Amino acid sequence: MEKHAHDIVIVGAGLAGLRAAVAAAELSSKLDIAVISKLHPLRSHSVCAQGGTAAVMREKDSFDLHAFDTVKGADYLADQDVVEFFVRQAPREIILMEHWGCPWSRTPDGKIDQRPFGGHTYPRACFAADMTGFHEMHTLYGKATTYSNVKFYDEWFATSLIVENNIVVGLTAIELKTGEMHTFKAKAVVMATGGHERIYEFTTFSHTTTGDGMAMAYRVGAPLEDMEFVQFHPTGLVPSGVLITEGARGEGGYLYNALGERFMKRYAPEKMELAPRDVVSRAEQTEILEGRAFMGPYGPYIALDLRHLGEEKINERLPLIRDVAIKLGGVDPVKEPIPIRPAAHYSMGGIKANIRTETPIRGLYAAGECSCLSLHGANRLGTNSTAECLVFGAVAGEEAAKYAMSAGFHEFPEEKALAEEKRVFDGILGSEGGERVPQLRDEMRRLMNTKVWIFRTGEELKSALKEVRTLKERFKNIKVEDRGKTFNTGFTAALQLDFMLDLAEVTIISALARTESRGAHSRLDYPNRDDERWLVHTLAYYTVDGPRLEYVPVTITKWQPTIRKY
Numbered sequence: 200m201e202k203h204a205h206d207i208v209i210v211g212a213g214l215a216g217l218r219a220a221v222a223a224a225e226l227s228s229k230l231d232i233a234v235i236s237k238l239h240p241l242r243s244h245s246v247c248a249q250g251g252t253a254a255v256m257r258e259k260d261s262f263d264l265h266a267f268d269t270v271k272g273a274d275y276l277a278d279q280d281v282v283e284f285f286v287r288q289a290p291r292e293i294i295l296m297e298h299w300g301c302p303w304s305r306t307p308d309g310k311i312d313q314r315p316f317g318g319h320t321y322p323r324a325c326f327a328a329d330m331t332g333f334h335e336m337h338t339l340y341g342k343a344t345t346y347s348n349v350k351f352y353d354e355w356f357a358t359s360l361i362v363e364n365n366i367v368v369g370l371t372a373i374e375l376k377t378g379e380m381h382t383f384k385a386k387a388v389v390m391a392t393g394g395h396e397r398i399y400e401f402t403t404f405s406h407t408t409t410g411d412g413m414a415m416a417y418r419v420g421a422p423l424e425d426m427e428f429v430q431f432h433p434t435g436l437v438p439s440g441v442l443i444t445e446g447a448r449g450e451g452g453y454l455y456n457a458l459g460e461r462f463m464k465r466y467a468p469e470k471m472e473l474a475p476r477d478v479v480s481r482a483e484q485t486e487i488l489e490g491r492a493f494m495g496p497y498g499p500y501i502a503l504d505l506r507h508l509g510e511e512k513i514n515e516r517l518p519l520i521r522d523v524a525i526k527l528g529g530v531d532p533v534k535e536p537i538p539i540r541p542a543a544h545y546s547m548g549g550i551k552a553n554i555r556t557e558t559p560i561r562g563l564y565a566a567g568e569c570s571c572l573s574l575h576g577a578n579r580l581g582t583n584s585t586a587e588c589l590v591f592g593a594v595a596g597e598e599a600a601k602y603a604m605s606a607g608f609h610e611f612p613e614e615k616a617l618a619e620e621k622r623v624f625d626g627i628l629g630s631e632g633g634e635r636v637p638q639l640r641d642e643m644r645r646l647m648n649t650k651v652w653i654f655r656t657g658e659e660l661k662s663a664l665k666e667v668r669t670l671k672e673r674f675k676n677i678k679v680e681d682r683g684k685t686f687n688t689g690f691t692a693a694l695q696l697d698f699m700l701d702l703a704e705v706t707i708i709s710a711l712a713r714t715e716s717r718g719a720h721s722r723l724d725y726p727n728r729d730d731e732r733w734l735v736h737t738l739a740y741y742t743v744d745g746p747r748l749e750y751v752p753v754t755i756t757k758w759q760p761t762i763r764k765y
């Protein structure tokens with residue numbers, strides 16, 4: 200195995216990873232920084248972010264208002280110290296992005312424009328038309344490539360973290376071009392590997408969003424926090440699940456059922472279509488279950504109507520949405536409503552990290568969607584995620600840099616890398632069974648889509664757990680047809696499924712244990728929020744027999760939990 204060494208290794212080159220790289224490089228030109236990504240950075244899912252990035256930019260808005268909206272949106276499960284820090288840092292990030300060249304959309308008098316978004320009481324989503332993530336990513340990638348001490352390893356697949364005595368000492372990664380495993384020694388490692396939405400069948404996320412980093416950290420002893428909280432976005436385009444941004448409703452779009460009713464009046468009479476995502480998704484799912492949805496060749500759907508906005512506004516503010524609806528949905532939103540239904544969209548849970556992005560493993564940091572700080576609690580507000588990636592990507596870069604400047608390299612246990620090589624090449628690529636990876640993957644996704652969806656019950660979750668464990672057993676008996684070395688996508692699909700099966704199991708077990716309904720976690724058998732018992736974060740630890748759960752309290756600074764109504 201070829202060996203590399205860098206002071207800091209960042210795994211992931213989405214918004215969080217790139218922001219971390221820039222922050223670390225700014226802190227010291229002497230640090231040797233590597234960014235490893237299984238994709239070219241500009242293919243990271245962050246490029247798909249559409250609607251905007253939240254920040255307080257106007258005098259009429261306030262930090263307290265943004266913080267309260269976030270805490271209420273989170274159904275009071277967010278750690279409020281993290282929220283307060285976040286809202287104060289977000290405007291700085293918007294201005295930095297501006298200086299680095301991000302083409303924000305503007306008001307007629309030249310200010311950075313802001314649009315309304317679900318659950319925010321003030322229009323605070325800064326945006327670049329409906330391609331915000333695309334422009335942010337190009338800005339940050341351009342910036343990151345100007346530093347001579349940042350080295351990119353594009354199309355390298357990290358397979359494991361190497362940890363000794365609870366200190367991270369490096370990792371293993373496969374160069375996809377050659378199929379060879381290499382070792383990376385590091386003083387600090389930042390995980391910025393994104394979410395795990397592809398454990399679901401109907402999702403807005405890229406096929407590559409398979410939660411690898413969460414699973415890698417979990418396997419070496421870092422706890423996964425609040426994994427039962429998966430966000431469902433109200434407007435996944437039928438039939439693909441591709442996202443129609445909440446910005447479409449922010450600009451004034453309506454939701455209709457088959458009776459022609461704007462049904463949100465029954466569920467959130469004040470906020471209507473701009474209630475938070477958990478509320479709107481539950482409303483849609485109820486309309487579907489009670490038979491008031493439209494029926495089409497791809498099952499039931501709800502109508503998202505933008506026609507009253509007019510062609511000019513749609514072209515100016517939502518050009519990507521129009522294009523996507525025409526090409527992938529077969530409808531022109533200027534003339535017809537768009538068929539949508541809820542889709543898995545965000546992972547509130549992730550690698551447990553504190554306000555400085557430190558995980559319980561020394562030298563290991565986590566930022567962006569793979570982490571859980573916990574900023575979003577039980578339900579994230581739209582536009583808070585890209586903002587989180589910028590704010591806490593920067594924190595992770597700075598903290599990792601400070602730590603790396605004061606720490607030395609630790610000894611890298613070669614035997615652990617050899618064991619990993621054996622697990623991956625003999626155990627997975629060399630496995631001689633009869634099970635096919637796409638088949639197991641489809642079964643897992645369908646299972647998550649039916650039994651671990653918007654409304655959950657103990658019975659279904661128990662049955663889902665049993666099934667996912669059977670899938671894990673069957674995985675031991677797979678066969679990857681292609682035994683080639685170069686860009687073997689069948690092989691990476693198997694590695695990703697192995698990670699996803701662990702994450703599906705943790706998601707189900709955490710959901711089964713939480714006998715209440717809060718935010719995105721809605722139990723039909725426990726319909727109420729139960730602050731007495733459940734105002735706590737779930738921590739899931741890896742054991743050979745499956746996840747072991749522990750609970751820790753929520754940090755409350757200013758806002759005591761009250762009834763959440765919109």
Ligand SMILES: Cc1cc2nc3c(=O)[nH]c(=O)nc-3n(C[C@H](O)[C@H](O)[C@H](O)COP(=O)(O)OP(=O)(O)OC[C@H]3O[C@@H](n4cnc5c(N)ncnc54)[C@H](O)[C@@H]3O)c2cc1C
Pocket residue numbers: 210211212213214215216235236237238239240243244245246247248249250251252253331332355356357358391392393394403404405408411412442566567568569581582583584585586588
């Ligand atoms: C369609 C869509 C629209 C969205 N719109 C918005 C929005 O308007 N506003 C908002 O705030 N949020 C939005 N979100 C959510 C937001 O975009 C994401 O949460 C955020 O971009 C995640 O960024 P990240 O840096 O954490 O990870 P990602 O951008 O997902 O990047 C993950 C990185 O990790 C790398 N990686 C993963 N596994 C490995 C491995 N094994 N080895 C090496 N590298 C690995 C990948 O190559 C990639 O570079 C949207 C999401 C979607 C899907």
